[in-house]
Amino acid sequence: MSGATEKQYRGQRYRKEWEKEHWARGWLSPGRNEYRAYCRACDKELVVGKSELLKHAKSACHKKHFRSSMLTSPVAVTPMNKTLVEVVPVHQDGAASPAPSGKEVIIPASIGFIGAGNMAQALMNSFLAKGLVEAHLLMASAPSNRNLEKLPSGMRTTNDNNRLVKECDIIFLCVKPHLLTEMIEGLDPLERDHSPLFISVVTGFDICTLEQLLGSLIDAPRVVRTMPNTPCMVGQGCCVYTMGTNTNESDAKVVYSVLHSVGFCAEVPEYQMDAACGLAGSGPAYIYAAIEALADGGVKMGLPRHLSQHLAAHTVKGAASMVLQTGKHPGQLKDEVCSPGGTTITAMHSLEKNGFRNALMSAVEASANRSKELGNKS
Ligand SMILES: NC(=O)c1ccc[n+]([C@@H]2O[C@H](COP(=O)([O-])OP(=O)(O)OC[C@H]3O[C@@H](n4cnc5c(N)ncnc54)[C@H](OP(=O)(O)O)[C@@H]3O)[C@@H](O)[C@H]2O)c1
Structure with a gap:
């Protein structure tokens, strides 16, 4: 904002928001059966239908990078070498949808869920159904086995939140709002070399409060606040999210990939979160x-x-x-x-x-x- 007057700054901010809304509408345009993909192995761009894309990804020169068919729409990722292909829908005018800049989508080794109830299950089932991640890379923790017993097979489960926090790179906070503070207070401080990305689905807790609470575990915690809804379970969810103050470009790409796999998603300024809860969450x-x-x-x-x-x-x-x-x-x-x-x-x-x-x-x-x-x- 250096040198800009407050009015100019606000103008820029609203223009940015308008642009975001504009591209969100772009996602809804008809004619979305083509995908623009960038293949790192060949170092070239492809604009093809999904089946050709899968064929390309599985062709001889790429086979070694793929375990099975891992391409999904609208963003595809490969868990094997983590960065091979990114796919985004092509707009009617031929322009690629503005996913966070850069070609790489990096899916981390392990995704954890603190809390294993409705919302956590909706998210994890969607990740598995879309081939975003394999079951052994998912982990969930809860005090009882009531919900843990219902989770997809192959997933790791524990009654110890501290174990989950130590073992996961992305951690979804999926407990009820009145339990969140107590749950975080029960966590041990983290080792300096382990700074997971925390994604909260907890209604009402803003970024500032989350950063303060998680600041007791690690300096400058990387936090994202999101508001998904349960149709994520059948890949038809929608969610909005706000990136925290300590997150970086690469976090933005990861969050975009992960949340797009559950349906429609859009980044919004935090003040719109409550409204999104009223509309899409409930x-x-x-x-x-x-x-x-x-x-x-x-x-x-x-x-x-x-x-x-x-x-x-x-x-x-x-x-x-x-x-x-x-x-x-x-x-x-x-x-x-x-x-x-x-x-x-x-x-x-x-x-x-x-x-x-x-x-x-x-x-x-x-x-x-x-x-x-x-x-x-x-
Ligand atoms: N449901 C929705 O449509 C929706 C939409 C948007 C946002 N959200 C938000 O998502 C969050 C979760 O909602 P939900 O509907 O999934 O709730 P839920 O079905 O009641 O699940 C809550 C989970 O948290 C676990 N839990 C309780 N205390 C814990 C602790 N100290 N440590 C670890 N886990 C603990 C519970 O364990 P047990 O299994 O042992 O009971 C249960 O697995 C809420 O904050 C809600 O605001 C929900």
């Missing part, structure tokens, strides 16, 4: 309730339960895909299904009378405010 619950209510409506009007639930879930999935794939405003898509004097506009009027949109906006607001409250308590 959002799946609103939609589950909506699916249940739609299915109930179908049953009330004579559909069998099973069929009604399927129709409801597929309707939500189809509508979401229309928004993402056409890039059209949801209001426009709504208008396109409302014919004059028809059934849908009549139903829309009923939703308006019952405060449907107001209810959803208030839900996002309530969750975001609660997230802020939890943060203030920490």
Whole structure:
């Protein structure tokens, strides 16, 4: 910021945010079935479909680097030599999506989870399903075996958080907010040569508090705050994240690769975290309730339960895909299904009378405010 006035600085900051939003929208553009890959072995760029990319990666000259098919979209990594290929989607205009600069994606040796409940399981299952990392490189710790017993086979588990912290390079903090401070206070200081990257999914704890708490283990802890959601479990999650003050370029690349493997993700300024919690963190619950209510409506009007639930879930999935794939405003898509004097506009009027949109906006607001409250308590 040297030499810049505060106004100029704020201008730059908002432009940066706008650019981030702009590229986030780029990810949603149609025509994403081609990938731009850079192959370090051949030292050349490829713009090909996924199957050609896999073929290239497995061809004779590369075979020694690959154990099995490890390419996934949108970012591919190889756990063998850690830096062979990076894949990013190609935009409609042919420009590569602005992943953190540089060609290399480095996936560290070992990813740990302190806490092994819903969120940790959603993340680890997604990493495995996307081939981001092999099971033996994952580790989880929790006080009881209640959840540890349910984890994918091949993973290391322990009841000792200190053992996990010593053995892992990336550590996800996945405990409930009211337990986080006590859990960190129970950890031993780290050796000077071991500085893991901490990624917190804990609602409400800001970067400053996390850095302060983890500062009791190591000087200048590298911390990332993220807000994922449970559809990560089926590779359809979305999450936002904020990099801490001690993180570096290479941490940014790792975080981008890891979090992109669970679905959509975007870096945001920290002040947007509570809002993201209200929308995407808690959002799946609103939609589950909506699916249940739609299915109930179908049953009330004579559909069998099973069929009604399927129709409801597929309707939500189809509508979401229309928004993402056409890039059209949801209001426009709504208008396109409302014919004059028809059934849908009549139903829309009923939703308006019952405060449907107001209810959803208030839900996002309530969750975001609660997230802020939890943060203030920490
Ligand atoms: N669920 C969501 O949709 C969602 C979305 C975004 C963010 N989050 C955040 O994710 C975090 C975890 O939520 P969750 O839904 O996964 O909770 P959860 O299912 O209750 O899991 C919590 C885990 O933490 C473990 N644990 C408790 N005390 C511990 C300690 N001292 N050391 C190590 N592990 C400990 C528990 O152990 P046991 O297995 O022994 O009980 C359990 O495995 C929360 O902070 C939440 O705010 C959740």
